[in-house]
Amino acid sequence: MSENRPPRAGHVRKFMVVVDDTPECRVALRFAARRAEHTQGGLVMLRVLEPGDFQHWMSVEDLMREEAREEAESLLRTLASEVQALTGMMPEFVIREGKTREELLAQIAEDPAIAVLVLGAGDSKEGPGPLVSALAGQMSGTLPVPVTVVPGTLSREEIDAIA
16 A cells, blocks of 8 residues: 555555446456455445536436436446455445546545555457556556556456455
8 A cells, every 4th residue: 555645544445446347347346356355445436427428408418417327326236246245345336427537536536545446457459448558557657546457358266366
């Protein structure tokens, strides 16, 4: 854990995962859950809802935002159930609206107990994914916490062995 970000008194060190519906997200989530379990830490699942393109049709925008929020809540509940079955812990849910990079940095700034950001890397020819590329590459020197990038190709057994 970074010496610059000790958790507040009474708070445990938290691992944060940016969640979506990709396979590499589940790999990152399993790794973070196992690390939190083995270190008596906590787990934060962050889902960022990107802004829509229908701002000139406010009723459509509101409906799309509400549907996206319901989908995010459903995804978080499903993933939380998997984490609880795996580790016995219930992760925190956070839903934010905005650009993913900006919102995850804001969440880290607002919660000083977040000590590690865990991301899953895709295995496609296009690279590990835009968020991993940005945070592990060009922004890595400016992040307030370490970033753990978990290869999306790891099996459950491999994750459990290294976490």
